[in-house]
Amino acid sequence: MTPSRYGLRYFSKFAAILTISQATLLSAALAQSSAQPWMNKSLSPSQRAELVLQQMTLDEKISLLHGNGMPSAPQWQMPLSHLGNGGAGYVEGVARLGIPPLVISDAAYGVRSSGENGRYSTALPSNLAAASSWDPNTACEYGALIGRELRDLGFNMTLGGGVNITRDPRNGRTFEYSGEDPLLAGTLVGNMMKCEQGEHVVGDIKHYAMNDQETGRNIVNVLASKKAMQESDLLAFHIAIDIAKPGAVMCSYNRVNGDFACENEYLLKSVLKQDWHFPGFVLSDWGGTHSTEKAIAAGLDQEQPMADYFGPKLKDAVEAGKVSVAEINDGARRVLYAEFASGIVDDPITKSVPDVEDGLEVARKIEAGSIVLLRNQNAVLPLDAASHGTIAIIGGHADVGMISGGGSAQVDPPGGNAIMPPGQGATHWQDHVWFPTSPLKALHEQMPHAALTFHDGHDLQSAVELAKKSDIAIVFAYQWESEGMDVPDLSLPENQDELIEQVAAANPHTIVVLETGTAVKMPWRDQVAGIVEAWYAGSNGHRALADVLTGAVNPSGKLPMTFPVSEADLPRTVIPPLSKEDEGQGTHAVNGEDHSLSSYSVTYDEGAEVGYKWYEAKQKPVLFPFGFGLSYTTYSYSALSLSSHGKTQNASFTITNKGQRSGTEIAQVYVSLPSSAGEPFKRLAGWQRVELKPGESKTITVSLDPRVMQVFDEAANHWKTLSGSYRVFAGSSSATTPLSAEFKQ
Ligand code: BGC
Numbered sequence: 001m002t003p004s005r006y007g008l009r010y011f012s013k014f015a016a017i018l019t020i021s022q023a024t025l026l027s028a029a030l031a032q033s034s035a036q037p038w039m040n041k042s043l044s045p046s047q048r049a050e051l052v053l054q055q056m057t058l059d060e061k062i063s064l065l066h067g068n069g070m071p072s073a074p075q076w077q078m079p080l081s082h083l084g085n086g087g088a089g090y091v092e093g094v095a096r097l098g099i100p101p102l103v104i105s106d107a108a109y110g111v112r113s114s115g116e117n118g119r120y121s122t123a124l125p126s127n128l129a130a131a132s133s134w135d136p137n138t139a140c141e142y143g144a145l146i147g148r149e150l151r152d153l154g155f156n157m158t159l160g161g162g163v164n165i166t167r168d169p170r171n172g173r174t175f176e177y178s179g180e181d182p183l184l185a186g187t188l189v190g191n192m193m194k195c196e197q198g199e200h201v202v203g204d205i206k207h208y209a210m211n212d213q214e215t216g217r218n219i220v221n222v223l224a225s226k227k228a229m230q231e232s233d234l235l236a237f238h239i240a241i242d243i244a245k246p247g248a249v250m251c252s253y254n255r256v257n258g259d260f261a262c263e264n265e266y267l268l269k270s271v272l273k274q275d276w277h278f279p280g281f282v283l284s285d286w287g288g289t290h291s292t293e294k295a296i297a298a299g300l301d302q303e304q305p306m307a308d309y310f311g312p313k314l315k316d317a318v319e320a321g322k323v324s325v326a327e328i329n330d331g332a333r334r335v336l337y338a339e340f341a342s343g344i345v346d347d348p349i350t351k352s353v354p355d356v357e358d359g360l361e362v363a364r365k366i367e368a369g370s371i372v373l374l375r376n377q378n379a380v381l382p383l384d385a386a387s388h389g390t391i392a393i394i395g396g397h398a399d400v401g402m403i404s405g406g407g408s409a410q411v412d413p414p415g416g417n418a419i420m421p422p423g424q425g426a427t428h429w430q431d432h433v434w435f436p437t438s439p440l441k442a443l444h445e446q447m448p449h450a451a452l453t454f455h456d457g458h459d460l461q462s463a464v465e466l467a468k469k470s471d472i473a474i475v476f477a478y479q480w481e482s483e484g485m486d487v488p489d490l491s492l493p494e495n496q497d498e499l500i501e502q503v504a505a506a507n508p509h510t511i512v513v514l515e516t517g518t519a520v521k522m523p524w525r526d527q528v529a530g531i532v533e534a535w536y537a538g539s540n541g542h543r544a545l546a547d548v549l550t551g552a553v554n555p556s557g558k559l560p561m562t563f564p565v566s567e568a569d570l571p572r573t574v575i576p577p578l579s580k581e582d583e584g585q586g587t588h589a590v591n592g593e594d595h596s597l598s599s600y601s602v603t604y605d606e607g608a609e610v611g612y613k614w615y616e617a618k619q620k621p622v623l624f625p626f627g628f629g630l631s632y633t634t635y636s637y638s639a640l641s642l643s644s645h646g647k648t649q650n651a652s653f654t655i656t657n658k659g660q661r662s663g664t665e666i667a668q669v670y671v672s673l674p675s676s677a678g679e680p681f682k683r684l685a686g687w688q689r690v691e692l693k694p695g696e697s698k699t700i701t702v703s704l705d706p707r708v709m710q711v712f713d714e715a716a717n718h719w720k721t722l723s724g725s726y727r728v729f730a731g732s733s734s735a736t737t738p739l740s741a742e743f744k745q
Pocket of ligand 1: 088106159206285286408483
């Protein structure tokens, strides 16, 4: 309370009382801080963790090292599960010492509400969608919103932060991740989690590591060299962790080179804790713990969601001398560190009502910046908002809503699933969940004079007839993705290709709007006039889409992953199928099950050649390249020059807006290494978003990230810089780099 806020008269009248109560508070605080010196905020999180650890009993320490069940999962119930606030998990605190419990929720693209909780939270566009903005500030806003809503809903720890790179576009969780490039994904997820944790929730980065497919995820043994892992998936994790400094990292279900990720000494101890100096704790994915002694020795700190291995068995192991007190202390200290570092000790949760309007605004803005315009023949887009013409809106349930991504990321739509039988409000794990965000209605709001007619697309003949007599036909196509399963292939399901082909044949002004969680094949690409990738668009996606379709927003998104021509061009034409014995593995691992007997494995012998690097190295044409996206204006690139500043290499060049509209261009810089690296592909080394008015030119300087210009020396376990010539490329996508120059190192 300050005089300026409440007025001087008011202040002086109560000054004496305030002085007395302040003094009382101060002496109480002093008394508390001498009794509980870890409550002294001027100490570092590590010092505070150490001080409180010294006061804790063995039981209290062990209570920090395991969950207490998952409220919504019948198979995962424990006596304290009900305290989990209907979220994903609950870790008991130490009330007598002022250490709060961890109340944990999933929160990939918004706070997961688990259906039956009946809670509102904002669904942001999918993580992959937001990655199309290539914008660390957008990522920050994304994370901050989730952080605020987590706290409003009574949670102080998130399970977001998925940074597995898109090694296989059929991975059913592609929508939860940020694409195929380690620098892009790491930077965006890092900024998202930094700002989420900044709202005082314990941050998390997951699923560590190499969890790049969902098929057989509980059993699969991923075989990959250390060099390959370091230069691809682990690099993304390292970059994200460096930026976010999350309190927690979640280890994944799969095995890596023989050992489960949650008992993998190389991943947890050598890389994460020793080489990267990660000070927080490692928690297992739900049911991903398989042992007591082996797991704790390898670097697992917290079993989730149960206490099968890190509860009584852990205590027995300590008492039998099989697990040292030092190991217990290390785990407990890390959990405590995360609690202090994230601010949840000093700023306890107070439940509140999420700011719905603010959430919808943020969701709309982020989606508008995430939509990728893939094709725009003869400027079929933008639509004229003042048009009195006829527009056929076909398929994709565009009259009622837009689809969302499923699994533990699922955010519940207000009012329940838009395509569910009335009265059935709650959504379930395997439902296709549609948000009540109707593109038809949003377009109608923004084009009040146009005649919009909806056709569900089921009867091809009448859909074609409608398309024929309309000025423009917009086909809405979708593909549903969810955790626990991969998509069988990259085709649009349910005969949607046929629908698009027939409509396109009937109307030369056919536009396809895609609501997908990953890349899809487009056998009709050259027959349609326009293609717009809207991804899973979130709570206000329909309005953002209408903003882009009508030109109220000039699209600026660029693909964070390649769209290949077909599965035949992927490193593996099919995801290795499960054997008969391995089929029927649940979507969740169940504690205590011995999956180590399975011989199911996948070999990542493409190594670090992930995504665009693979297609370039193998000289395979693609449907749409990584980094690609059109605008309603065009840009030209000129005058590249290189310079160095100490150890930093910079690329400067000029971009000019050649069209009639203001726009934002995402200018990209790639670098290829000396030939001695034996890595015949470019790597993204930096980028910048540049806002340009019509006719305007700007010269920008992009620093090349040194981390992508090194190679990992497996024998020496360190990164090294090769001497030789480096070629730098600048342009609008990984495939269009009109400028290039060389430097020697
Ligand atoms: C998922 C995690 C999730 C956890 C808790 C697991 O199935 O892999 O991403 O955080 O469940 O819901």
